[in-house]
Structure formats: C-alpha cells, structure tokens
Amino acid sequence: MQRRYNLKDYAKTCATFAIEVPEYYNFAYDVVDQWAERDRNKLAMVWVDQEGNEKKLTFRDFRNASNEAANIFLKYGIQQGDPVFIILHRIPEWWTFVLALLKLGAVVCPAPTLLTAQDIRYRLKAGHFKMVITDEENAVKVDEVVADCPGLAVRCLVSGEREGWFNYQDELLYPAPVSRHTVSTAEKVRTRSDEPMLIYFTSGTTREPKMVLHNYGYPLGHQVTARLWQDTRANDLHFSVTDTGWAKCAWGKIFGQWIEGACLFVYDIRGKFVATELLPLLEKYEVTIFCAPPTIYRMLVLADLKKFDLRQLRHCTSAGEPLNPETMRIWKEGTGLDIHEGYGQTETCCMIANFPGCRIKPGSMGRPSPGWHVELHDDQGGPVGVHEQGRIAVRLDPRPVGLLVEYLEDEKVNQKAFANGFYYTGDKAYLDEDGYFWFVGRDDDVIKSSGYRISPFEVESALLTHPAVKEAAVVGAPDPIRGIIVKAYLVLKPNIQPTEHLAVEIQKHVKEITAPYKYPRSVEFLEKLPKTHSGKIRRNVLRAMAGTRNPD
Numbered sequence: 001m002q003r004r005y006n007l008k009d010y011a012k013t014c015a016t017f018a019i020e021v022p023e024y025y026n027f028a029y030d031v032v033d034q035w036a037e038r039d040r041n042k043l044a045m046v047w048v049d050q051e052g053n054e055k056k057l058t059f060r061d062f063r064n065a066s067n068e069a070a071n072i073f074l075k076y077g078i079q080q081g082d083p084v085f086i087i088l089h090r091i092p093e094w095w096t097f098v099l100a101l102l103k104l105g106a107v108v109c110p111a112p113t114l115l116t117a118q119d120i121r122y123r124l125k126a127g128h129f130k131m132v133i134t135d136e137e138n139a140v141k142v143d144e145v146v147a148d149c150p151g152l153a154v155r156c157l158v159s160g161e162r163e164g165w166f167n168y169q170d171e172l173l174y175p176a177p178v179s180r181h182t183v184s185t186a187e188k189v190r191t192r193s194d195e196p197m198l199i200y201f202t203s204g205t206t207r208e209p210k211m212v213l214h215n216y217g218y219p220l221g222h223q224v225t226a227r228l229w230q231d232t233r234a235n236d237l238h239f240s241v242t243d244t245g246w247a248k249c250a251w252g253k254i255f256g257q258w259i260e261g262a263c264l265f266v267y268d269i270r271g272k273f274v275a276t277e278l279l280p281l282l283e284k285y286e287v288t289i290f291c292a293p294p295t296i297y298r299m300l301v302l303a304d305l306k307k308f309d310l311r312q313l314r315h316c317t318s319a320g321e322p323l324n325p326e327t328m329r330i331w332k333e334g335t336g337l338d339i340h341e342g343y344g345q346t347e348t349c350c351m352i353a354n355f356p357g358c359r360i361k362p363g364s365m366g367r368p369s370p371g372w373h374v375e376l377h378d379d380q381g382g383p384v385g386v387h388e389q390g391r392i393a394v395r396l397d398p399r400p401v402g403l404l405v406e407y408l409e410d411e412k413v414n415q416k417a418f419a420n421g422f423y424y425t426g427d428k429a430y431l432d433e434d435g436y437f438w439f440v441g442r443d444d445d446v447i448k449s450s451g452y453r454i455s456p457f458e459v460e461s462a463l464l465t466h467p468a469v470k471e472a473a474v475v476g477a478p479d480p481i482r483g484i485i486v487k488a489y490l491v492l493k494p495n496i497q498p499t500e501h502l503a504v505e506i507q508k509h510v511k512e513i514t515a516p517y518k519y520p521r522s523v524e525f526l527e528k529l530p531k532t533h534s535g536k537i538r539r540n541v542l543r544a545m546a547g548t549r550n551p552d
Contacts, residue, residue, distance in 0.1 A: 007228065008357040010367065017228075017370035019220050019401045025193040027219040028066060028102040031259050036063035044258065046237065046285060047092055049268040050277075057092055059258075062099060064180035065092075069100035071178045072171045076131070076154045080105030080189055083127055083199065087111045087120070087134040087245065090268040093158050093168070094244045095254065097133055102197065102216075105189040109199040112245030113138060121145035123201055124152055126211060126409070133168075136160040193217035199408065200247045200346045211408035212247075212346050219255035221349040221402015224369045226256025229342050229353040230289055231315045234261035237285060241267070241278065241292040247346040248320060252291045262289075275299035279308045286312035293320035295535055297327050297339065298464070298471070302493075305334025315356060317342055321536060322439045324461035325362035341365060343439070345425060349402030351394065352437050363461060365429065365437040372400045376431055381420050389430050389440050389455075393422040428455075445539055447476040449484045454518050456539075462514045463488060466506050468496045473529050473537045477522055477546035487546050488520035491529060498525035522546075 007013055035042055036059040044062055047055040078084065084106050088094045094110075101108050109127055111120070120141050124132070131154035132142055139155070139162050146152060146164075155165040172178060183189075191197070197216040201209035226232040230252070240252025253264055265287055267278070275296050282290060290313060292300075297318060313335065319342040328339050342353035343365040352374060354366035368374040375383060376390030384390035394400065396418070403423060407413045417424055428440040440446055440455040447454040456474040463472035470493045477487035490506070492498060503523040510519040530541040 007355040010355070010358055013228075014368075014370045017224075019223055019371060021193050021217045021220055021401055023192060024190050025216055025220065026102055026105075026189075026191045027216070027255060027258075028099040029188070031219070032059055032066070032099055033063045035059035035258070035261060042261070043263045045092060045095070045264045045266055047090075047266045047268065048281065048285075050270060055092060062092075062095060065096040066099035066103060067183050068172060068178045068180045069096050069168070070103045070183045072168065073100060073104060073106075073131070073156075074184060075171075076156075076166065078104055078106055078131055078154070080191075081107065081196070082130045083107040083109060085109045085111060085124060085127065085129040085132045087113055087115065087132070087138045088158060089113055089135070089270060090244055090266050091158070092266075098254070102191075103183050103189065105191045105195070107196045107199060109201075110245050110249065111201070112243045114243075115141070115245075117141040117144040121148055122208065124149040126201075127199055130154060131156060133158065136162065139165060191216045193220075194405075196405070198250070200250075202346050210410055210413060213405045213408050214402075215405050218250075218349075218402055219259065221400070222251065222256030223259060224256075224371060224402070225251050225342070225344075225350040226260050226262070228355060228370065229340065229350045230256070230291060230317050231356045232257055232260045232262045232289060236260075236262040236288045237265050238262045238289045239265040239267070239282070239287045239291070241296050248293075251319065251344070251350065276303045279303060279305070279310075282310055282313060283308045288312055289315045289317075291317040291319070293535060294318055294323040294327065295321075295471075297323065297331060301327055301330040301334065305331070310335055313337065316340065319344065319350070322363075322365070322457045322461075324464045326461070326465045328362050343437070347404040347423075347425070348394075349400075351400070361432075361434075361436050363438065364432075365439050367435055367437065374437070375422070376429060376437075377422070377424075381422075384430075386433055387430050389428050389446070391443065392425040392427045392429050392437075394425070396421050396423060442539075445475070447474070447484060447486055449476065449482060449486060449517070454486060458514060459486060459488065459510065459518050459520060462510045462518070463490065463506065463520070465513060466509045468492055468502060469506065470494075471529055473539065473542055474520060475539055475542045475546055479521070482521075485521040486518065487522040487524065489524050489526050489529060489542055489545075491526055 040060045042059050044059045045057045084101055098108055128151050133156040135158050157165045157167050159169045194215050196213055198214040200212045238257045242248040316337050317340045323341050331339055338360050340354040342350045344350045351369050351372045352365045354360045373395035375393045377393045378384050426443055428446055429437045431437055439457050445456050459474045460472045463469050469490055471491040473489045475487055476484040479485040507519050530538040
C-alpha cells in the first residue's frame with residue numbers, strides 16, 4: 001500500500017516526503033512483474049483505436065509478453081547497455097518492447113512517429129543505436145538513411161515483411177514458440193539505479209535536438225508526478241493525451257501510474273484528429289484522471305461540456321506549455337473541475353505544480369514539488385526578489401530523483417546547464433508573495449522592449465480571451481524607433497475573417513486587460529502556427545518571419 005500525502009499541508013509534505021532509491025532497480029521486474037505476481041487479473045491497460053476496436057490487458061499479460069520479446073531480442077544480440085531506437089504508434093507492443101528492453105538492461109530511446117527520414121538519420125547517428133523497432137510505415141524512412149548509420153545492426157518490424165528486417169510476430173511462433181515464463185539469460189540481469197536507461201531527444205525549437213540521458217532510477221521520480229500531482233490511485237483509469245515518442249509519455253503513460261497500480265487508458269490516434277472526440281471516450285470508459293496539453297484543452301472548451309456525463313472524472317492536469325486562465329475558467333464551468341497545471345521538462349519529472357488540496361492561482365505554475373528545491377536566479381547566479389524575473393534553478397544537493405544525468409556528447413550544454421551546484425532549466429519565471437511561480441518564457445523568448453521585459457505567455461493569455469482568437473504566439477520584432485516591439489501571430493476561430501479593423505479591436509482588448517506597454521503593436525493573421533512534432537510553438541521560425549535574429 002502506497003502512503004498517501006495530504007497536500008493541504010504543503011509544508012509538512014515537503015518536509016516528510018522522500019523517495020528511496022535502492023542500489024539496484026528495474027521498473028519492469030520491480031513494478032510490472034510484481035503487480036502480475038500479486039494479482040493475476042489486475043488490469044494494466046484499456047486500449048482503444050479510432051475505429052472503436054478495444055483491448056484489455058493485465059499486468060500479467062505484459063509480464064509474459066515482455067519476457068517473450070526479451071528472448072527474441074536476445075537472439076538478435078541485444079545485451080545490457082545496448083541503445084535501441086523505438087518508433088511506434090500508441091499500440092500495446094510499445095509497452096511490451098520497452099519492458100523487454102529494460103529486462104535486458106538496454107538503453108531505450110522512444111521517438112515520435114511524425115519524424116521525417118532526415119530527423120531519423122540525425123538521431124540514429126547521434127545516439128549510435130544498435131537496433132531500431134518500428135512499423136512498415138516508418139521502416140521506409142529508416143531504409144532511406146540506413147546506409148548512413150553503420151552501427152545499426154538490427155532492424156525489427158512489429159508486423160509485416162521487409163528485406164533486411166525481422167518480423168516480431170513471426171519470431172513469436174517460429175521455429176518454436178519462445179518462452180513467456182522467464183527471460184532466457186544465464187542469470188537475471190540486475191540494473192543499478194545509476195546505470196543509463198532512457199534517452200530522449202529534446203523537441204529542438206531553436207536548434208538541433210539534444211540527447212537527454214536518464215538512469216534506471218528515473219521511474220521512481222515519477223511518484224511525484226503520478227501520486228502527488230496527478231493524485232493517482234490503484235483503482236484509477238488514467239488518460240494522458242500524448243504520443244509514445246515524447247517525455248510526456250514517461251510522465252503519464254507508464255512509470256508513475258503503474259508504480260501506483262493504476263490502469264492506463266490508451267487512445268491510438270492516427271490520421272485526422274478532432275479533440276472533441278475525446279469527450280465521448282471520457283464518458284464511455286469513465287476515465288477518472290485526465291491529462292492533456294493546453295492545446296487540447298483549448299479545443300475541448302469549444303464544445304458544450306455539459307452535454308457529457310463526466311461524473312467519474314475527478315482530477316484534471318495539464319503540462320507541456322503554460323495554460324491560460326480563460327481556458328481553465330471555461331473548463332471548470334463545464335465540468336466542475338479545476339485544471340492542475342504542472343511544470344517540468346524532458347530533463348525532469350514534475351518539478352513545480354498546482355497540487356490537489358492546495359489553492360490554485362489561475363495562470364500560475366504552482367509551487368515546487370516535494371523533493372525539489374527550486375530558486376530563481378539572475379544572470380550572475382544570485383537570487384532575485386519577489387515579482388522579479390529570474391532563471392529557474394534546481395538545487396543539486398540533494399539531487400532530486402528524476403533529474404537527467406546529463407546531455408549526451410554535449411559538454412558545452414552541460415557546462416551551461418549545471419553550474420554552481422544548480423541545474424538551470426533555460427526557462428524564466430517570477431515568484432509571488434505566496435511562493436507561487438509564474439512562467440515568463442524561455443530565456444531566448446523574453447521580449448525586451450523600450451526598457452521593459454515582457455513575457456510572451458502573459459500577452460498570449462490576454463489575446464486568447466478575445467472571442468475571435470483560437471491560437472496566439474508572441475515574439476519580438478525589430479522596430480526603427482523602439483528597437484524591439486511585441487508582435488502577435490494569430491489563428492482565428494472558424495468563420496471569422498481577418499481584417500485590419502479586427503486587428504485594432506484585438507489590440508485595444510489586450511490594452512484593457514494587461515499593462516498597456518505589453519500590447520502587440522503589430523498583428524499578423526496566419527492559417528496555422530509553426531509547431532514542433534510535439535505541438536510546441538516554434539518561436540525561432542516566427543522570429544525569423546518577424547525579421548529578428550535568432551539567438552545562437
């Protein structure tokens with residue numbers, strides 16, 4: 001039985017919360033297989049696709065399937081420490097393969113299915129991967145670049161036939177069924193908690209993606225994410241909307257939730273996606289915990305939320321980018337539930353959040369997670385005062401569980417990120433008198449205009465309260481008089497036409513609800529905003545469009 005914490009007494013929780021990291025730890029053996037032993041019928045996943053097909057899988061199913069897969073990978077020479085690249089849609093085999101590789105002590109690198117052949121080439125070469133696992137759709141991309149990746153020795157197809165690849169489904173049956181009862185190594189692989197386990201490539205909004213390395217103790221850090229922030233319990237059905245290739249999957253689709261014994265709801269999204277198709281699923285399957293990025297929430301609040309019976313839904317969270325207060329207000333009016341915003345990165349677990357039981361200040365990131373000592377520093381590493389912008393810094397003594405080990409093969413970035421006993425996230429925020437953090441933006445995104453430092457998020461939040469605006473992004477643009485001005489790129493709601501009159505109206509609207517110096521002096525309407533594969537706005541593209549030089 002996991003200990004429950006009362007976050008209403010935030011100070012006491014911070015003082016008493018601790019994560020014990022044993023010398024040896026393996027999530028596949030120590031969590032999934034243990035649940036399978038404890039209760040052979042315990043549900044681990046409800047999987048649904050867009051055609052309505054459904055599968056229900058127990059922890060015992062995943063234990064057995066991962067043993068089979070591990071034995072197949074052993075046959076093809078995968079050993080402890082070998083790096084493996086996985087590109088798969090949200091299918092149960094993704095979880096099976098990840099668990100199988102952890103049982104072998106391998107290093108797993110999940111990647112999104114939207115990657116191009118060029119993206120894949122860069123990643124395969126940078127990570128020196130020994131094996132790639134994917135489907136026929138993405139195998140085509142891999143084959144385009146395989147000649148440039150001499151270290152790639154093994155290629156596995158989840159199903160289908162292709163020259164140079166082995167078929168996982170065939171290997172399950174031929175020449176004889178593989179064992180599902182145990183992994184056929186000479187002895188069970190033991191992984192130290194500090195050994196390499198997981199590589200994520202950052203989203204690369206301003207430069208080539210960096211390789212973030214996590215160790216085998218990393219899943220334990222997500223007890224903060226799941227137990228404290230998402231309030232996950234053993235009888236919950238947890239639905240996080242994210243691709244398997246992004247770190248948000250680690251936050252909401254495997255580690256913390258399964259440590260708590262919850263069941264995952266997985267919706268396999270392919271092709272055209274309309275966010276409102278999620279609402280009937282929340283109702284039908286009686287989802288209890290829902291986590292989605294702000295983009296999804298902004299789409300969902302356009303629907304009539306009261307038409308859906310969401311009585312079983314008890315907790316909602318959001319992360320990935322700041323959530324504007326207007327969306328939070330509409331969601332609560334329609335569902336009766338707050339959205340608890342959380343902050344973290346590919347490099348971390350949930351490190352700042354609005355925790356259940358604590359007061360929520362709409363628009364705020366919340367307060368530091370128990371186990372994470374977070375400060376705000378100026379450019380020289382000194383502390384800043386209340387309501388002063390500063391760099392978000394994480395104290396390394398003691399080092400929080402779930403923080404990255406390092407950026408692989410990038411000493412320059414490591415030296416910048418780890419300095420003077422702190423890890424610097426690259427983001428800026430300010431602190432209010434109650435200890436709540438408020439996001440300002442990436443170091444490179446903060447706009448310095450006419451002597452003011454302006455947060456893009458604050459302006460974007462104001463823009464999104466205008467009834468005509470669907471999406472907004474703000475950057476600095478060069479101006480002959482002021483040097484830099486605030487420029488807004490807007491996507492309008494359906495059936496609303498962009499006009500000069502509307503632009504002026506939106507500018508006046510922003511002046512009325514935020515400080516006048518923050519209003520966008522230039523407004524441009526777009527059909528869509530440039531975004532990364534993970535859905536984050538590519539501000540470097542917008543800065544280039546505005547004629548501003550991007551930081552090196």
